[in-house]
Amino acid sequence: MKTLKCSDVGFDCAAVVTAETVEEVLAQAAAHAQEVHGVAVTAEMAAEIAKKIAG
Numbered sequence: 001m002k003t004l005k006c007s008d009v010g011f012d013c014a015a016v017v018t019a020e021t022v023e024e025v026l027a028q029a030a031a032h033a034q035e036v037h038g039v040a041v042t043a044e045m046a047a048e049i050a051k052k053i054a055g
């Protein structure tokens with residue numbers, strides 16, 4: 001299981017995304033960032049976020 005804490009990406013946010021694969025975590029994180037934080041995740045941001053995914 002892959003896990004990403006929203007706070008690890010730099011947001012003051014308690015959300016945690018978990019999924020089976022890195023790609024799925026990134027997809028969920030991008031949707032979360034857009035919906036909750038109003039941020040569109042770019043390819044560069046996704047690459048940085050991918051480094052922070054645990055598990």
Ligand SMILES: [Zn+2]
Pocket residue numbers: 006007011013014015032033036037
């Ligand atoms: Zn968040």
